[in-house]
Amino acid sequence: xxxxxxxxxxxxxxxxxxxxxxxxxxxxxxxxxxxxxxxxxxxxxxxxxxxxxxxxxxxxxxxxxxxxxxxxxxxxxxxxxxxxxxxxxxxxxxxxxxxxxxxxxxxxxxxxxxxxxxxxxxxxxxxxxxxxxxxxxxxxxxxxxxxxxxxxxxxxxxxxxxxxxxxxxxxxxxxxxxxxxxxxxxxxxxxxxxxxxxxxxxxxxxxxxxxxxxxxxxxxxxxxxxxxxxxxxxxxxxxxxxxxxxxxxxxxxxxxxxxxxxxxxxxxxxxxx
Numbered sequence: 001x002x003x004x005x006x007x008x009x010x011x012x013x014x015x016x017x018x019x020x021x022x023x024x025x026x027x028x029x030x031x032x033x034x035x036x037x038x039x040x041x042x043x044x045x046x047x048x049x050x051x052x053x054x055x056x057x058x059x060x061x062x063x064x065x066x067x068x069x070x071x072x073x074x075x076x077x078x079x080x081x082x083x084x085x086x087x088x089x090x091x092x093x094x095x096x097x098x099x100x101x102x103x104x105x106x107x108x109x110x111x112x113x114x115x116x117x118x119x120x121x122x123x124x125x126x127x128x129x130x131x132x133x134x135x136x137x138x139x140x141x142x143x144x145x146x147x148x149x150x151x152x153x154x155x156x157x158x159x160x161x162x163x164x165x166x167x168x169x170x171x172x173x174x175x176x177x178x179x180x181x182x183x184x185x186x187x188x189x190x191x192x193x194x195x196x197x198x199x200x201x202x203x204x205x206x207x208x209x210x211x212x213x214x215x216x217x218x219x220x221x222x223x224x225x226x227x228x229x230x231x232x233x234x235x236x237x238x239x240x241x242x243x244x245x246x247x248x249x250x251x252x253x254x255x256x257x258x259x260x261x262x263x264x265x266x267x268x269x270x271x272x273x
Contacts, residue, residue: 010043010084012115012137016181018043019203024182024215026086026205027223030055030072034220035079044084046117046217047073049091049146054221061146066093066104070111077112086139087113091147094118098130105136117184119145121171125178132179140175142168143209144187157208159192172196172204184217185209187234208234 018024024043029035030051038045051072052064066089073087087108094101105116115137118124128138143158152158159165169192172183182203185193193210206213218235221227225240255261264270 009080009082009114012084012181015043015084016202019201019214024203024205026215026217027220028054028217029076029079029220032075032079035076038220039080039083042083043215044086044114045076045080047076047085047087047113048219049088050219054219054227060149062091062149064088064090066090066107069093070107073108073111073113084114085112086115086117087111089116089118094127095120095124098127101127102131102134102136105131105138109136115139115181117141119147121167122174125174128175128178128180138180139182139184139205140172140180141184141186142171142175142188143185143192146186155187157187157189159188165189165192165195168192169196169199172200176200176202182214185213208232 015024026042026044026046027038028046028048028050029038030047035045047069049061049064049069051068052058052061055072056064058064069087069090073085077085089101089104089108093104101118108116116131117139118127119141120127121142124140128140131138144152144155146155149155159168165188168188172185175183180202182205183196183200184205184207185196186206187208188196188210190210193204193206194212197204197210197212197214203214205215205217207217219227222232222235223238225237225242228242231237252261
């Protein structure tokens with residue numbers, strides 16, 4: 001008799017309990033194949049609105065739609081068994097009102113997300129509280145916020161002055177009070193990342209922040225060398241998959257043109273050698 005072993009996903013309460021215990025590991029994904037490969041090694045996987053740039057070649061995240069986020073979320077859910085699944089809420093899908101945010105978040109949860117992520121400081125605290133009180137876990141995001149790229153004047157490091165740092169710290173605390181289970185700190189100066197981590201009781205997830213953060217996240221394509229020549233300062237490339245793929249495709253093309261592929265063993269109705 002076969003024995004069915006159920007693999008349990010990491011839950012939001014388990015993620016929150018990592019604070020002060022161990023580091024949280026996260027990456028982005030937007031398709032089944034990538035999600036399947038990275039799942040075993042992560043605590044949570046993010047369907048980031050960065051999908052707009054890495055999958056669609058768009059210049060920023062602002063035109064990524066809720067429907068696209070939902071379809072990519074469903075794909076990542078199908079490709080994972082272990083990691084908690086967090087879905088980014090696209091620009092324009094939650095800023096209008098808490099009620100709009102709930103409808104959008106409920107859609108993403110319906111597609112399989114365990115939690116949602118939204119950008120914004122203290123101004124989004126009421127929305128975060130509204131969602132959390134209605135059963136939707138929220139991961140906050142402060143500092144460099146790609147959905148605010150036009151207002152910020154580009155992808156610039158944040159918190160460089162004492163005044164700017166104080167605002168970001170206040171934002172993180174306000175979102176903690178509102179019920180966010182964690183907060184992404186993106187593109188903030190290292191000292192500020194460490195200070196926020198020390199002053200809040202929820203996990204901080206760094207991306208271009210500080211080693212002191214309770215966890216780290218990167219865009220998978222960035223750390224695998226699949227996002228072109230430009231490498232952001234905060235990214236460490238662990239392999240150059242673009243180079244590996246180019247060599248493999250070159251070999252394939254050479255063999256097809258030389259008549260070396262396919263061989264009879266790759267054809268139907270033939271005996272294997």
